[in-house]
Amino acid sequence: MTEENITQKIDNLLAEIKDDDLSEKGSETLSLIKDAFKRVLFNTPERTPADGKINMAKVNKEAGQKRGAIYHYKDFVKQARNIIPVYKEWEKNGGSLADTSESAELTALMNENADLKYKNNKLKNDKEEAFELRDAMKAHADKVMTNNANLEQALLTKLYEIEQLQEQIERLEQEKANLAKLIQLQPVK
Template sequence: MSSEVGLSERGNITVQRLESALERLINGKPDRTPNDGKISLSRINKEAGLSSGGIYYYAEFVDKARNEIEKHKSQKSGYSSNSNKTSIDKLRAQRDKERELKERYRSQRDEIKKFCDQVVARNANLEFSLYEALERIDALETEVKKVKVVELDRGKKS
């Protein structure tokens, strides 16, 4: 594109930045914006690194960019159904992978829960056994206290 009429050196540099940003977006190799194939004036502005609405100061470039965007959209519509199918397939594969991960995590959670329940049950069983043993010890101690122990002297007295 020829430089716009009456632009300063700085304006010409800005137009060059806009043109290279448009070229990067058309080629699918943007630096500052997502690489999703979308092209708009706003995206060209962001890709060029201009402030919001800066592109609109360059009317000739805006007209050229709109034409390029239309060309790009018409070319893209020819093979967009293929790209849509591949993106849908990718999304389905991702969904299936997430489902499989969720199922695996659920089964791991259930196994851990089952293990924890077994540990708690075993702990309760041990506590009850300890309680019974302590009760038996108390009963035996009271029985020993009731019994009077008498010493028997056998043999010679000195």
């Protein structure tokens, strides 16, 4: 089996992984994981040591994902576990994808492509987070303004009630004073 054949076989196996039921972000993450898997498989990782070891945790880390994120993509994990023995057997029989210049160029292009995709996804996520934060802050500000308006209205209502009560107290005190004068002026019978 030639290098092209093994590369084609790997690409075919990875292409079989369905991402139809994933969200756009999930599909992008799966794409990052696939690219990271190829880099680890070709022994040209960017984020992890190039020690020849291939495992799901290393692929996950190479893809820049949180711990265990790779296991949300069960089809990928299943297919990757099928690919690894095929690749190891091919490499054991004399082939080494990382040793050829064509493979190195291809890997470099794949790495650059994956890096650009990663940066693009990160920028999209940052933009989405900024918009979400802006919307949350606006909603909070609107709520505060509404609460302030309600409190101001309640305060004005209470001040008006206090003024009315003070006027009523003044009237009652005036009536009391008038009654007291009347009582003093009337002769006792």
